[in-house]
Amino acid sequence: MKQYICIGRRVFVWFFLVAGSAWGQPVSTPGTGLPQALFRLREMDLHLHAGLERRTDLESWIHTMVADGRRVILLLDHLELYRKTPQELMEWNKKNQFPGVYPTGKEGRNALMQDFQEASDRRRDVILFRGWEVYEGELDTGLEPEPMDMAEVIGWHVSPRNGQKAPDGKDLIRRVKQIKATQNRFPVPMIVFHPFSMRLENLTRTAIHAGCDPKTLTVEECRFFQAGEQEELVRLLAGASIYIEMSLDHDKYWDHPAMQQAMMADIKPLAERGVQFTIATDHHSPASAAKSFHPERYCLPCGVDEANTNTIVRELLALRAKKSL
Ligand SMILES: [Zn+2]
Numbered sequence: 001m002k003q004y005i006c007i008g009r010r011v012f013v014w015f016f017l018v019a020g021s022a023w024g025q026p027v028s029t030p031g032t033g034l035p036q037a038l039f040r041l042r043e044m045d046l047h048l049h050a051g052l053e054r055r056t057d058l059e060s061w062i063h064t065m066v067a068d069g070r071r072v073i074l075l076l077d078h079l080e081l082y083r084k085t086p087q088e089l090m091e092w093n094k095k096n097q098f099p100g101v102y103p104t105g106k107e108g109r110n111a112l113m114q115d116f117q118e119a120s121d122r123r124r125d126v127i128l129f130r131g132w133e134v135y136e137g138e139l140d141t142g143l144e145p146e147p148m149d150m151a152e153v154i155g156w157h158v159s160p161r162n163g164q165k166a167p168d169g170k171d172l173i174r175r176v177k178q179i180k181a182t183q184n185r186f187p188v189p190m191i192v193f194h195p196f197s198m199r200l201e202n203l204t205r206t207a208i209h210a211g212c213d214p215k216t217l218t219v220e221e222c223r224f225f226q227a228g229e230q231e232e233l234v235r236l237l238a239g240a241s242i243y244i245e246m247s248l249d250h251d252k253y254w255d256h257p258a259m260q261q262a263m264m265a266d267i268k269p270l271a272e273r274g275v276q277f278t279i280a281t282d283h284h285s286p287a288s289a290a291k292s293f294h295p296e297r298y299c300l301p302c303g304v305d306e307a308n309t310n311t312i313v314r315e316l317l318a319l320r321a322k323k324s325l
Contacts, residue, residue: 027274031314032307039310041295043071046312047133047155047193047245047280051077051112052089054101055285058115062126064289072127072313074153074280075116079132079144082109106146113150129316133157133193139178148186152316155191155245158198163209166202167195169229176236189241189315191278196266197249199224200259215256222262230266234273243278243312244270248291250298264302271303276311279304 032038050061065073084092084104093100102108116130131153134143139156148154156179158167172195179190203222207214225233237244246267253259271277279299283289299305 026272029274029276029307029311032310035306037310038306039072039313040306041279041299041309042069042293044279044309044313045070045072045281045283045293046074046129046153046191046243046278047247047282048073048075049077049133049282049284050075050116052081052093052100052102052108053077053096053098053284055099058119062119062123062128064286065283066123066126068289068293070126072129074129074131074155075119076131076133076151076153076155077112078157079109079134079147082106082147109147109150127313127317129153131155131188135159136175139175139182143182143186145185151186151188152319153189153191153312154182154186155193157193158195160198160201160205162202162205164202166199166206167224168199169225169233171195172224173229173232173236176233176240176242179242180236180240183241188319189243189312191243191245191312193245193280194247194249194282195244196224196263197247197253200253200256200263201249204253217256217258219258219261219265222259224262224266230269234270234275237275241315243276245278245280246295246299246302246304246309248281248283248293248295251291251294254298260301263298267302267304271305271308275308277304277309278312279309 045065048065050058054061056064062073062075081089082102082104086104089100089104092098102111113130116128120128120130129152131151132147133155134148135157136159138144156175158172158175161167172192175192179192183190200222203217204214207217250263253263277299279295281289281293299309
């Protein structure tokens with residue numbers, strides 16, 4: 001009898017050790033012991049639009065960002081914009097008063113990537129990477145391999161789906177599984193762009209549309225994840241080259257007490273268990289670039305710091321170094 005109690009106790013202890021290592025203990029990122037080797041949060045912008053919506057020349061646009069403190073930038077554009085017909089592009093440029101810096105189609109995409117490459121070769125004051133922002137729906141409908149092969153990074157645009165069900169944990173888990181499968185064909189780091197803030201945007205607009213004050217939204221309504229979903233996401237992302245974006249949009253919702261509480265409850269457990277993030281402005285225009293950029297305000301309380309946001313930079317630099325051999 002005593003023997004059985006002893007075995008039972010051992011199984012009990014073993015269960016807690018295993019369960020603890022899987023979900024209980026915070027994980028620290030390896031190789032983050034030297035602060036000098038890390039970029040500060042506001043030195044990084046892994047999502048800067050610098051293509052068809054650009055209102056100035058690329059050099060001045062980059063210069064504005066560098067002057068505001070950026071040292072690492074991912075330059076990109078929405079891939080689907082290059083699928084417009086010449087007529088559609090002309091009308092779109094006219095409507096939005098864009099100078100029309102690139103033609104549409106393959107010619108435009110190649111010219112954009114060439115400009116990104118030349119800027120990267122020329123500048124010594126900032127590290128520039130190039131990529132595309134691809135609409136998440138293309139994970140369902142099919143991808144366009146040729147332009148994606150030119151990218152060092154692919155960012156997946158999570159839509160706010162305004163007027164429909166707001167994005168949530170279930171959607172994110174489904175997308176991360178699809179993104180992982182995509183990396184068999186496109187072996188580059190990938191970022192899930194702004195999942196959390198898109199939910200908050202949807203909820204805010206829905207409330208206003210219904211004549212309600214968004215201030216009445218509760219923490220429960222704002223929460224992105226349901227029970228068990230964070231654990232599943234942590235398991236899926238462990239060791240993967242998939243990052244979750246903390247965009248400047250978080251700043252917009254940070255002073256809403258329920259939203260702030262929801263963001264911390266959604267993001268901090270991920271950060272503590274090894275999920276890696278990216279810092280981004282998602283600036284499209286000089287007007288948006290005029291907003292103050294202090295990611296530490298909304299990142300640090302969510303557990304997102306230098307240690308879990310520099311991994312992508314190191315990975316990209318390693319990939320470049322390896323390619324140059
Ligand atoms: Zn964007």
